[in-house]
Amino acid sequence: MVTIEDVRAAADRIAGRVVRTPLLEVERLSDELGSRVFAKAENLQHAGSFKIRGVLNALLRKKERGLLPTGVVTFSAGNHAAATACAGQLLGVRVVVCMPPGAVPAKVDAVRRYGGEIAFTPNLLIDAEALSTERGYPLLHPFDDLDVIAGQGTVGLELVEAGPPPDLVLVPVGGGGLISGVAAAVKALAPQAAVIGVEPVTAPAMSHALRMGGAAPLPIRPVSLADGLAAPFAGIKTFAHVKEYVDEVVEVTEDAIRDAWWSVVDATKLLVEPSAVVGLAAVRSGLVTPPAGGVTVLVLSGGNTGLAALAGSV
Amino acid sequence: MVTIEDVRAAADRIAGRVVRTPLLEVERLSDELGSRVFAKAENLQHAGSFKIRGVLNALLRKKERGLLPTGVVTFSAGNHAAATACAGQLLGVRVVVCMPPGAVPAKVDAVRRYGGEIAFTPNLLIDAEALSTERGYPLLHPFDDLDVIAGQGTVGLELVEAGPPPDLVLVPVGGGGLISGVAAAVKALAPQAAVIGVEPVTAPAMSHALRMGGAAPLPIRPVSLADGLAAPFAGIKTFAHVKEYVDEVVEVTEDAIRDAWWSVVDATKLLVEPSAVVGLAAVRSGLVTPPAGGVTVLVLSGGNTGLAALAGSV
Known part of the structure; x- marks a missing residue:
């Protein structure tokens, strides 16, 4: 299991290569939710x-051991692909990514901007494993990897360090890498805080795993406006972290995600993608109650989206 | 004239009541422009x-002298109106604002959210003066006021303190309050930096004043997608600051503003209004050359805009 020491080590390792992103107070949402x-x-x-946090931590650990490969293969709806391409460009590692044919254009563009090679396929994991063998590049798992989880945990470390002690932290869940790391950090540093995961009801990999008692592939093909959360399965390691550290995982509808999207953009003045807004969607759906007068943190996971999609949301 | 001491005093006065906004490096624009x-x-x-910086500085100075009024009247395309309403709510001052009938809905909503009273009129200054007399509330000028200018100057102070020494600072220009304060601060702290103002060619109040040799009302009614910059005249005080501190004021077309808008949103992941993007529009139009390998700062002045307008821009 990833510990706070692992997260701190990851923070030291990636310092200066990632943005220490701001923690911004959102007045309008505070007014709406009755919570800071x-x-x-x-x-x-x-x-x-x-x-990029998880990818860089994983690659830099390999580099420390003298094991940095000349290339890596990975698979992703897009953000992990772009991050791996970005990290690969930084460290001189070739990057090949399997992406679904319906990946959002903003994410495809981001991968190409950093020089990543893309193979479009609906069979992400199987084809990534085949490519890994064919090219002789190791597979970097997008979420079920302890170094990746520790890297994502730096989001939790930073949010505790930068703000007042949180009472509730809402985290989007796809395969579970982000929430695993964030929960490991937050529960160590601010044990009073509830950490709640949110995923689309149409792409409920972690909820399904929790119901099944273990990481099991979804029986349906996950599809969501929150494309970044449409993982076909939760990880074995991320499932274990969620069981250990996370208070609850809730599921929001596509309508709730769509309704929350422009609200979050307008209230925060940040361009975010739909995956980022599931926390507000969960609150507005009555699935989570923010602590009255307490501190609620929304982890806005990413902003790779297009104007046409955003415009189509209202 | 506003000096760096005035700006520092304003920064102390408004500290804790305004956001020390982040200065964010924009990788994609750096790649495009060949400048950081x-x-x-x-x-x-x-x-x-x-x-809000200028308004708060002006009102808090009045308060220090025991002269805080029970109400103020002002006029604005919207952002100064919203900021005055916000500051009024904070300090217990009633706020009445004259706004143009075509003010963008996001700005009207923002004024109302903070409890401001709106009078819609095309004759902003004349009607604001009449309302000031009628209500017995002093007129708070949106830009041609030394306390307002000093408050806006804190943007310049912060950007110099937060980043590497700038070589070029690009500032949107409406009535000239922002650039007056920013230039006063930047020229004192980073004299090597060029400070260049940008305004719409369809709303060129400051360029017109520079051509006329003094602040003179525009012979045309200014209209621009960059609604926040459509001031009908430059200020007498702001004109003096621009003459003293600003290297150049350039004018960009509506097409250039429209083209730059989503580019800036996408590259920065910030929701900004069209007024904020005129700096990039000027560079892309060939009116300003960023220092190769140097440091260019874009002052993104605001983010009050609607999705329909943004969607209509592409």
């Missing part, structure tokens, strides 16, 4: 999402 | 723009 609302603005991170 | 590009994110300020 802060936003951890990971949309302002390099490559447009928190993902 | 930083954005001063005043869209993240209270009431959605830099305007």
